[in-house]
Amino acid sequence: MTHARKPRRNKRYVPRVARLPMLIKTQQTLAPLESIIDQIERDGTVTVDTRNVPIFHCVADGEWYASAPAIAGMADFFDMWATRHGHAFKATALRQLANRLEAGMPIDGPLMAALNREIPNLRRIGASLDQADASDLLRQTQIRAELDAARATGA
Numbered sequence: 176m177t178h179a180r181k182p183r184r185n186k187r188y189v190p191r192v193a194r195l196p197m198l199i200k201t202q203q204t205l206a207p208l209e210s211i212i213d214q215i216e217r218d219g220t221v222t223v224d225t226r227n228v229p230i231f232h233c234v235a236d237g238e239w240y241a242s243a244p245a246i247a248g249m250a251d252f253f254d255m256w257a258t259r260h261g262h263a264f265k266a267t268a269l270r271q272l273a274n275r276l277e278a279g280m281p282i283d284g285p286l287m288a289a290l291n292r293e294i295p296n297l298r299r300i301g302a303s304l305d306q307a308d309a310s311d312l313l314r315q316t317q318i319r320a321e322l323d324a325a326r327a328t329g330a
Contacts, residue, residue: 197309201301205294207231208249208269211242212290215282229276243277244320246270249297252316256300259312264300268293 211231215221221229221242229242250266250273257264268289275282304312 197304197306198302200309201298201304203235204249204301205297207233208246209294211246212287212294216287221276227279243273246273246276248316248320251319252312253297253300255312255315255319256304256308259308264296266293266297269297 208231211221211229222231224230224239230239231242231245232239246269250269253264253266253269256262268286271286272282272290274280275286301309
């Protein structure tokens with residue numbers, strides 16, 4: 176005896192927006208920083224532009240950016256994450272690297288060791304973020320950078 180089945184409900188296919196997994200985004204974000212650190216460890220140098228401002232090449236968009244503000248922005252991002260999620264993490268080595276690059280000061284062995292200890296934590300934090308949290312933290316970091324720039328110019 177066969178039973179009549181209910182007809183299958185045909186749902187309309189709605190494609191989702193393709194998003195990169197956070198592991199890949201974390202890699203894309205930290206790769207330029209790791210490249211700067213590797214160059215310092217290997218050659219003892221940093222790439223600079225014609226005005227002797229330290230710069231790095233972003234593979235994602237092919238552009239060159241000033242290293243110190245970008246690294247300071249990363250430190251702000253991870254410090255905001257720690258504040259928001261109640262963790263005691265501080266990106267002190269990143270901030271110190273940004274300050275030394277900005278001032279043209281030498282980068283010594285203890286700072287390099289601290290950076291090498293800090294990078295795995297940054298990777299772990301980045302991989303644990305969800306898309307909404309990462310986007311919101313990025314927006315807050317950009318707002319902070321704009322406010323700092325406005326304060327610096329006296330606006």
